[in-house]
Amino acid sequence: MNNHVTEFISAYMDGELSEEEARHVEAHLQECQSCQEQLDDLLSIKAQMAAAYQSIDLPDGIAESVMTVIHQEEKERTRHHSLTKWAVFIPVVLAALFLLIQLTPGFYFGMSFASTLFNISLSIFHAVTVIISSLPYVLSMVVVIAGLIIAISIWSLRRLLETRTIFDD
Amino acid sequence: MDQELYQLIQKAKQGSQESFAELVNRYKGHVFRHAYAMVNDRMEAEDISQEAFVKAYYSLSKLKNEYAFVSWLTRIVSNLCYDHIEKSKKKTAIPTEDIIKDHSSPVEQLQIKLNIEEGLQKLTAEHRTVLILRDIQGFSYSEIAEILQIPLGTVKSRINTARQELKNELLRGEDHE
């Protein structure tokens, strides 16, 4: 028998042929033993496929473990977010301190000096925290700004110290 | 798609974890079955299913059309299966020499009869995927084309080839009996 319909058999049994194509396949199947057998085999495989997997047991707790992962992930993201937000205030605090020192030379000098030192070490500590836990670009921005302000603070402190020495003279 | 499901997807999209949990419950069977048929290992299929849902949760905002949710979710799990299969190929790659040496004795070979699960594992991942989508999940050819993002004609010929190959694998097992 010529012109077997082998390549159409799957689409035929899946109902994916046009009416005309399906009629053509059916006409051929009437006359061709080999293609009819092929169809029977593939129908049996299709049925076995469906049967083998429809009845599998689902593992317990897929939904629970998915939601646990999501909860933890969300918590982690919130923590990062608030840390990042908080880190933005470091340069603000440092800038305020810097202004305070500039506006009150000599007067509260001792106090300013101590608190500047304290703030410098605090900001270094915060910068490290930020490095570990925040987004890379926000992090680098904060570190650069904080570094800049620390540098300015140190420079102004030195200048103040020099001024003080001159006054003492 | 019923209205309730549509709303569930919308709420999940807006960030409702409760609605998402409900979606996981509805589709865990669908997702697990696909993964299990692909990798033939319950533990691994469970890992893939979990990964697929977590991934779905975080990319749900990118889903433009709520009605495409099932196809979209199926695409996620299908791609994850490919990744896992690739990874385990690298891990368990055995030098060809060993395979030849380790060949079981003729007597043992006589006892090999493949069941449908084992036969399915002999196919390429692409062939396995289309048969799973069609015969286990019941997607139409055009839905499969959409999920796998391949032409309809490719779906048609791939399903036919995959079924023929599966048939050959099962017959090969029977011949030895």
Ligand SMILES: [Zn+2]
């Ligand atoms: Zn024929």
